[in-house]
Amino acid sequence: MAKSKTAFVCNECGSDYAKWQGQCNDCGAWNSLSEVRLGGPAGAGAARSGKARGGFAGTVSEARLLGEIDLEELPRFSSGAEEFDRVLGGGLVPGSAILVGGNPGAGKSTLLLQTMCHLAANMDALYITGEESLQQVAMRARRLGLATDRLRLMAETNVEAIIAAAENHRPRVLVVDSIQVVHSDDLSSAPGSVSQVRECAAFLTRFAKRTGTVLFLVGHVTKDGSLAGPKVLEHMIDCSILLEGGHDSRFRTLRGQKNRFGAVNELGVFAMTEQGLREVRNPSAIFLDRSSEPASGSAVMVVWEGTRPLLVEIQALVDDSALGNPRRVAVGLEQNRLAMLLAVLHRHGGLQVGDQDVFANVVGGVKVLETSADLALLLAIVSSFRDRQLPRDMVIFGEVGLSGEIRPVPSGQERLSEAAKHGFRRAIVPKANAPRGEIRGMQVIAVSRLEEALAAVE
Incomplete structure (x- = not known):
């Protein structure tokens, strides 16, 4: 053998x-x-048998010219939640494989159960639970007040049995919760191992592509917060989204990390309530829940998440260091970029904080990955160091270069329009992002150097 x-x-x-x-x-x-x-x-x-016959095993696909391929719009359909559809790129695409990850208790099962109960009212849907019993899922659905008369539910961990049930019921949407507990009889390794996760995910993905079924796979996360075995699954799936949120906050953020059918790094915001996850249509309002008392070291910036702008508060604290090596702590920002910006502030802004502890935090648990937060972070640090408050109606964005220049960022006009809708009357922006026309009720200060930005807030 x-x-x-x-x-x-x-x-x-x-x-x-x-x-x-x-x-x-x-x-x-x-x-x-x-x-x-x-x-x-x-x-x-x-x-071997195929080669012995002088042929090839399987059928041979026919090549087509690129210009002959039909470019009709993909027949998407809604999940029932606009924030969920936004992260997915506009809705669910038939035949797509979607990986949903998140910390324990973040609300992955709750979000998918709500979605499946909504979709089951108009189409066949099948929910496979491998970690919970049927009674536990039914208790959650009853507690959330969901419609339970149309959704099919099955407790199974064998991938062959799952495919057999899916072939029998032919659902348009299939959920497997979770991929780490699913196993195949052809493999001797334990469930959750790399071989089991990869082979079972490939088996389920092939079924989804062949039948046009929307496949949701729930994935566990590791200690550092990343999806378990991401390199094993990332090339198989079409969309990878991560549900984030701490136990001390009722808000959850749904972020797209890979999407073949839409924008990457799209963000959706939900609130955890007694009736389950509810959409937050205006996320800027919750991220701008500022203290009623003005304080130094606080600035408001406009970041671009996927296809929309978000107003977020950034805080900085500069204090005398009791250690020989001052601390540099960044929460929600890149640590190395904070150290680089402090060097730029010293060289081109004339502010020496080498003997100070510097702490930076993005309010609301948002992770800012783009460089448009550079200028707001530096001005918040200056505000804390000098103990001078920045105007509460001022919004700031812009990238800071190593030579002290303020570089433009994408979608500057849209960022200013979003800030004006929330009542901001002043803005410090890169000179290249200055609006062509006047924005009603807003004074825009366009700067090209860090020195100009510092002078604007003195």
């Missing part, structure tokens, strides 16, 4: 090796290699 071929795949970067070793040569991670089966005897026998 032919022997199955195996390889060892790194869980962190996806590199593969012929034999096990303690450290991955590509990413340097230790003890991250897991054994994966490449092919079984049956597959090898089929390949």
Whole structure:
């Protein structure tokens, strides 16, 4: 009998090796290699028999000219929640595979159960639960007041049985909660291993592509907050979204990390209530829930998340350091960028904070990944260091270069319009982002150097 071929795949970067070793040569991670089966005897026998006949196993696809391909709009349909549709790129695409991740208790199962109960009213839907019993899911649906008369529910962890049930019911939407507990009888490894997760996800994805079923896979997260085995699944799925939110806050953010059918890094905001997750139509309002008492070190910036602007408050605290090596702490921002901006502030702004502890925080738990927050962060640091309050009706955005220049950011006009709708009357923006026409009720201060921005707030 032919022997199955195996390889060892790194869980962190996806590199593969012929034999096990303690450290991955590509990413340097230790003890991250897991054994994966490449092919079984049956597959090898089929390949050999095909070659023996002088042909190829399977059918041969026909190549088409690029210009002959029909460019009709993909037949999307709504999930029932506008914020969810926004993150997905406008709705659900038939045949797409979507991976939903998040911390325990973030609300992944609640969000999908609400979505499935809404969709089941108009189409066939099947919910596979592998971690909870049928009674537990039914209790949650009753507590949330959801319609339970149309949604089909099944408790199963065997991928062959799941596919058989899906072939029988032919649902338009299928949820598997979660992919880490699903296993295949053809593999001897334990559920949750790299080989099981990869093969089961590939099996389910092939079914979704073949039948046009929308597939939702629920994934666990690791200790650092990333999806477990992301490199194993990221090339198979069409969309990867992460539901974030702490237990001390009732707000949840749904962020798109990969999307073949829409914008990447799109953000949707939900509020956890007794009736489940509810959409937040105006997320800028919750991120701008500022203190009634004015305080130094606080600034409002406009960040671009996916396809819309968001107004977010950023806070900075500069204090005398009791240590020989002052601390630099950034929450919601990139740590290395904070250190770089402090060097620019010293060189081109004439402000020395080398002996000060500097703490920066984005209010509301938002993670700012773009460079438009540079100028607002620096002005908040200056405000805290000098103990001078910035005007509460001022909004700031712009990228700061190493030579002290203020560089433009995308969608400047839309950012200013969003700030004007929320009552802001002054704005400090890059000179290249100055609006062509006057924005009613707003004074725009266009700057090209860091020195000009500092002079504008003195």
